[in-house]
Amino acid sequence: MVQVENEYGSYGTDHGYTRALRDVLRGVFEVPLYTNDGGVEWTLAGGEVPGVLAAIDGDPRSGFAARDRYITDQSELGPLLDGEYYTTGPDFWGSANTHTTAVGNPSLIRQYVEDLDFVLGAGSSISLYMFHGGSNFGFSNGAIWKNYTAAFITSYDYGAPLDESGRTTELYDVLRDAIAKYVPEGSIPEPPANVPLAEIQNFTLTPVGALFDVDILGEKTAREAPVTMEELDQAYGLVLYEHMVTTTLQGVLQPGDRARDRVIVYVNGTKKGVIDSTYAKPAEVSLSLQPGDVLRLLVENLGRVDYWSRESGTFIALEDPYKGIVGNVTVGSQVVSGWDIYSLPLDAPPASQEIRPESKALAIAAESPPVFFSGTFRVDGGNASDPMTLDTFLSVPDGVKGNVWVNGFNLGRYWIVGPQQSLYLPGTVIKADEENEIVVLELEPNADSLTAFGAAERTWANHPDPDYP
Structure with a gap:
């Protein structure tokens, strides 16, 4: 059909x-x-x-x-x-x-x-x-518009009878027995036994470059007013908007018509706040800017909207398709004009040789801009001919929010708020008995290293949002 x-x-x-x-x-x-x-x-x-x-x-x-x-x-x-x-x-x-x-x-x-x-x-x-079940690898998760952005997590497991790693669950057994009553006896084959998942001991990730480094940012687009992600011919990822302040500005920052979808605000390289559309009432960020200050707005596309609410037989205003900044940025009542704009689709993490040595010697503290961390791990003893023996669930327990690449493959987003606290890492991505490279873009770094590990079980939990205490 x-x-x-x-x-x-x-x-x-x-x-x-x-x-x-x-x-x-x-x-x-x-x-x-x-x-x-x-x-x-x-x-x-x-x-x-x-x-x-x-x-x-x-x-x-x-x-x-x-x-x-x-x-x-x-x-x-x-x-x-x-x-x-x-x-x-x-x-x-x-x-x-x-x-x-x-x-x-x-x-x-x-x-x-x-x-x-x-x-x-x-x-x-x-x-x-x-x-x-499945996974929204990379930036491919969707969202539902409910007069705020309800963004799907990386896992699209959906409580499925076969989980996102392809293994049967208790629900599979229950539903299989229910269906078996309506088909000839013996016509449903027994499923293969679940292959145990791999475990990877703790390993350390160290800084390899700042997202705002000129070598990583690449070419800029100069405009008087901000342009959207779509005008940059970009589908997913992030956009950085940078403004050199030329006059005193004071008041609440408004990033266009509204936050689309998560805006991290920096002044002179220090984070001043986050405007997040996953909240019905995003936080306000007040600024006091002087000539010579550098204002940066890092805007993350949290997921393309594929559905929206309908109430009382009338459509709520359809979430339009645009990401990035739509309209003017204002501080108080003043329009901020003159922007350098950097498209950051992050189809792949930056290669180590593309990063200047001085960018790797980072002093990371609370409110620092985003940083790439890197490290390696091994999975010994797995059966390379059966990738399921290499499957694992990867955690970055001391990270706040970011994305993870393993051997160049983007596993997806992690976020301390939950409910997801580990990412499905398919064995097809892992190289058995070899060094595997992992790169993490941590959007809100607060230490000079990160820890990661692989577990045989998924972790689900919720934690307070450090940006919305």
């Missing part, structure tokens, strides 16, 4: 568009087509396409009833399909956002089994979302 759009009814009602998409797909695939929308009237009405099977997601009871009630075109009717049945849900960065899981929640697991019985017992169909 091939799906025509996904939850399109949550976004719009342009049936000319969805019919055209249907026709394109018919010219490519000789398989059944289907739509997938939320199980309520307005989403089904917006997403349905003539000649295409209408499927629902979420609760199958209310969803199937809604489809039967609101989809009346016979060409859209047929087998009942729950195209997205959720195994818990995604996690979002934040001190108050605990890890979502069915572990230790027998009533939730019982609900899963009852829903499977309801669907399969009637001869209907269901797709588990997620069945196999």
Whole structure:
């Protein structure tokens, strides 16, 4: 089967568009087509396409009833399909956002089994979302706009029966037993035994260069007013905006129309505060600037928005797609003009030979600008022909916020606030019985070294946000 759009009814009602998409797909695939929308009237009405099977997601009871009630075109009717049945849900960065899981929640697991019985017992169909968890490697995590930025964590495990490392969980066993009642005995093969994950003892990372070093920043774009990440032809990462102060400025800093998404503010190389859109009310940063001061705004794209809230039948203003700074920067009532802008997609960390020796001799203290740290580790005794024996969960326990590269591969973001406190490091990235290079960009360094290690179990925890005490 091939799906025509996904939850399109949550976004719009342009049936000319969805019919055209249907026709394109018919010219490519000789398989059944289907739509997938939320199980309520307005989403089904917006997403349905003539000649295409209408499927629902979420609760199958209310969803199937809604489809039967609101989809009346016979060409859209047929087998009942729950195209997205959720195994818990995604996690979002934040001190108050605990890890979502069915572990230790027998009533939730019982609900899963009852829903499977309801669907399969009637001869209907269901797709588990997620069945196999995943990872938002690099900067690829998304976000939901809720009048603040709800940014997905690096892990996209979703409480899945197969976790993001590909290993079965207790939930897998429960759901497998529930499904087995509806298929011929013995038709479901036994899963392979879970391979133990590797453990890597503590190792130390040392500074190798400052993010604001001229060799790392690269070419600048000079503009009177800031430009967006998109105007820099940049999709992910960070943008640095630098202004040489020429007149006295005093008051609250406003980075364009609002923070997009996390703005670290520096004056003369010292951090003055963070304006973070993951909070419904981002902090205010007040400045008192004199001629000759250097104002820097480091803006991080926390994730492209892929969904937004809808209340009382009316769309909340759609989160527009732009990242970086949109509009003028002001301090108090004064517009700040004249910016040097540096695009920092960070597709790869800087190579050691690209960094000047003096940039490596860093004096790091609280409120220092971002720093790259580097080190090496070994995984001895793993089976190089079976990468799963090298899998591990990497932690940077004394880091605040940043990204991790192993052998040039960007594992993703870490953030002390949680709920995620370790990153899935696939064995396919690791070189067995050899030195493996790790580079960490720590956005808020406070010491001249970092510690890292690999564990056989994931770590979930929440901690206070040091930028929002």
